[in-house]
Amino acid sequence: MRGVNRVMLIGNLGKDPDMQFLEGNIGVAKFSLATTETYKDRSGKLISQTEWHTIVLWRGLAELAQKYLHKGSLVYIEGRLKTRSWEDKEGNKKCATEIVGDNLIMLDKRADGTTAGSDVIDNLPGGGDIPPIDDGAERLPF
Secondary structure, three states: OOOOOOEEEEEEEOOOOEEEEEOOOEEEEEEEEEEEEEEEOOOOOEEEEEEEEEEEEEHHHHHHHHHHOOOOOEEEEEEEEEEEEEEOOOOOEEEEEEEEEEEEEEOOEOOOOOEOOHHHHOOOOOOOOOOOOOOOOOOOOO
16 A cells, blocks of 8 residues: 655745755755644634744745745645654754645735736636545545
């Protein structure tokens, strides 16, 4: 059986993308993305929790991010989780989990009031709704 490793996030950039070029002029951009979940606790008080994600984009997506994204930009990112490990200078083992993006839609408003990625979003099934993943699994009835 094959596994599924898909991540879909909508959030705001925590900083401008950090662009680097590797051997062979291969571009890679990295930035932090904040997603916030809001819910009410038992007493009815509104609670917001922010999660920070490290996003990594390669090649054309990296160059797109460098050119158009900045701190605060609202984006839709789709990709996969990737965990990597290494040893620091002192020999301590370090580990990081990142989202390697393979789809990016800019959701910021343009000067004309339309969404920057609206041409892409309007062509999605459902007329702008982010399509659900149909993995063929039965859904639980609750």
